[in-house]
Amino acid sequence: MPLPRPAPGTAKWWVVGAVGIALGVAMSIYWGLHATVGLPTWQTVSYKVVDDRSVRVDFEVTNPGGTALTCTVQALAQDFSTVGTVRVAVPASGNERSEHRVTLRTTSRAVTGEVRTCE
Known part of the structure; x- marks a missing residue:
């Protein structure tokens, strides 16, 4: 079964629509990369x-x-409530990657610990 042809005189709008969608996708990719490249992870x-x-x-x-950062590390209980939080200063350095160890005091028994944010 052949595909139906567009009505006469509407081909230019199909081209305009296709170009508009392509520009929208390109702008979304650019903004997505621009918002994340160069940020700390x-x-x-x-x-x-x-x-x-x-x-x-x-x-x-x-x-x-x-640059210097401050990371927030938290401990979570079994019900995912926060039972301990500490802010850790990460000094500026020439190395792009750095490793850190911190011990958190908690209000009750935690089941996990994680880094929440680094700013």
Whole structure:
């Protein structure tokens, strides 16, 4: 079964629509990359529940800008409530990637520890 042809005189609007969609996709990709390239990223490497009142978290920070950062590390209970939080200063350095270890004091037993943000 052949595809139906567009009505006579509407071909230019099909071209205008296709070009508009292509421009919209290109602008979305540009804005998405522009908003994320060069920003710091972080990753929780490991955590260990030391006892009922503390958690140790190991994490690494990739900072392409080389500026000083402050990372917020939190400990979570089994119901995902926050039972401990600490802000860690990450100094500016020439190295793009750095590893850190912090021990959080908690209000009750935590089941996990993670890096929440780095700003």
